[in-house]
Amino acid sequence: MAERAGLDLDDINDDEVDITSLTGPKNPKPKVDRKELNKVSEGAGFVSRQAPKQRRRGGRTAYTRQKNFKMRPDMPELFADVADGLGIKDYELLEMAIQAFLTKQKMKEELDRFKNIIE
Amino acid sequence: MPTIVMASSKGGAGKTTAAVTLAGELARQGLEKGVNIALVDADPNKHSAKWAKKGGCPENLTLYESDEASIIDDIEKAEQENAFVIVDLEGTASIAVANAVSRADLVIILCQGSQNDADEAVKTIKLLRQQGKAFRRDIPYSVLFTRTSTAIVPRTLKFIVSQFTESGVDVFKVSLIEKDAYKAVHSFGGIVNNLDPKDVSGIEVTAANAKAYVEEVKRKLKEILSGGSDG
Numbered sequence: 089m090a091e092r093a094g095l096d097l098d099d100i101n102d103d104e105v106d107i108t109s110l111t112g113p114k115n116p117k118p119k120v121d122r123k124e125l126n127k128v129s130e131g132a133g134f135v136s137r138q139a140p141k142q143r144r145r146g147g148r149t150a151y152t153r154q155k156n157f158k159m160r161p162d163m164p165e166l167f168a169d170v171a172d173g174l175g176i177k178d179y180e181l182l183e184m185a186i187q188a189f190l191t192k193q194k195m196k197e198e199l200d201r202f203k204n205i206i207e
Numbered sequence: 208m209p210t211i212v213m214a215s216s217k218g219g220a221g222k223t224t225a226a227v228t229l230a231g232e233l234a235r236q237g238l239e240k241g242v243n244i245a246l247v248d249a250d251p252n253k254h255s256a257k258w259a260k261k262g263g264c265p266e267n268l269t270l271y272e273s274d275e276a277s278i279i280d281d282i283e284k285a286e287q288e289n290a291f292v293i294v295d296l297e298g299t300a301s302i303a304v305a306n307a308v309s310r311a312d313l314v315i316i317l318c319q320g321s322q323n324d325a326d327e328a329v330k331t332i333k334l335l336r337q338q339g340k341a342f343r344r345d346i347p348y349s350v351l352f353t354r355t356s357t358a359i360v361p362r363t364l365k366f367i368v369s370q371f372t373e374s375g376v377d378v379f380k381v382s383l384i385e386k387d388a389y390k391a392v393h394s395f396g397g398i399v400n401n402l403d404p405k406d407v408s409g410i411e412v413t414a415a416n417a418k419a420y421v422e423e424v425k426r427k428l429k430e431i432l433s434g435g436s437d438g
Contacts, residue, residue, distance in 0.1 A: 105425035107236045110432060111208055111290040120309050120342050122279070128341045129305030132334040134216070137301040138275040 150206075151179050209428050210282060210292040212311040214348075217327035218298030220317035221353030223254045224389050225420075226295035230255075231398035232421040233291050234265035242267065245285035249273040249307060250297040254393065263397025275303035282310045300330060309338055313431060314348040315379075315424070320355065320364030325371075332376060347431045351420070352382035357412070377427075381419045388413035 213222040248255040259270040273281035391407040
């Protein structure tokens with residue numbers, strides 16, 4: 089007569105492992121050379137997914153805000169030609185124009201604000 | 208003081224479920240014994256981090272958010288400050304995965320019962336073996352099947368398990384079953400045991416499954432820490 093199969097009761101009778109018994113000193117894990125690690129990883133098809141950091145070109149400027157306004161036709165070209173002629177940027181020309189205007193009009197309070205802004 | 212890394216180069220394999228279940232249950236067990244648990248989330252999607260921040264976690268669980276560039280340093284910092292470190296990673300074949308497993312005492316390779324998942328699991332096993340050769344340290348690992356049915360064991364799953372075991376790959380006896388309660392912890396926070404039966408069904412079965420999984424992890428760690436396994 090065939091023998092009856094036993095029940096798999098191993099797991100039921102397993103005692104809970106005391107968590108504190110696993111908190112002893114770690115098995116030593118040698119430090120690995122990171123360049124060598126990357127080489128091995130890439131060889132196994134595990135590659136970097138992080139985008140390389142973009143290198144910032146030039147210094148950070150103070151000109152961080154934008155302002156759009158309407159002009160008459162051809163005025164943007166004239167503005168650009170004047171700036172190019174002076175060898176300066178558009179935003180620098182605008183500042184020079186505002187300063188000249190405030191000075192000519194003797195608008196002292198606004199001129200002080202202007203100086204505070206560009207300091 | 209073990210570090211356990213959840214690895215799979217495929218998304219949706221169950222890494223986050225395995226990570227938060229292990230972290231939450233170990234924290235629950237360690238709460239009154241002064242055992243602190245670290246959960247390191249290096250997955251850019253930050254699902255583990257969102258779970259930890261939702262509240263309801265034992266207070267001895269600390270979250271460390273990490274990325275590819277800092278994963279090794281973050282694991283080493285977490286190791287200094289905690290008794291257990293559990294690392295959740297993104298589901299891609301990335302340097303972050305490779306870096307994290309280099310610091311692991313146990314790598315749990317998550318796998319569903321499909322050929323694609325099994326192929327990706329093999330890819331991770333090859334990485335571990337190559338690292339082992341390069342740095343002369345066997346990295347212990349075991350394959351954990353996830354999203355399994357309590358009712359049936361499909362032939363594909365049986366075949367994959369047999370392929371692994373015949374090749375000498377260690378496979379968990381327990382698998383993480385497909386249960387709503389595992390998903391519900393991400394909605395409600397905390398651990399399965401603390402879910403409200405009014406909100407979620409199958410809590411008891413899921414809690415028993417989670418406990419069986421955590422106990423098997425602990426038995427594997429005990430064996431590894433005593434020098435009885437080399438993966």
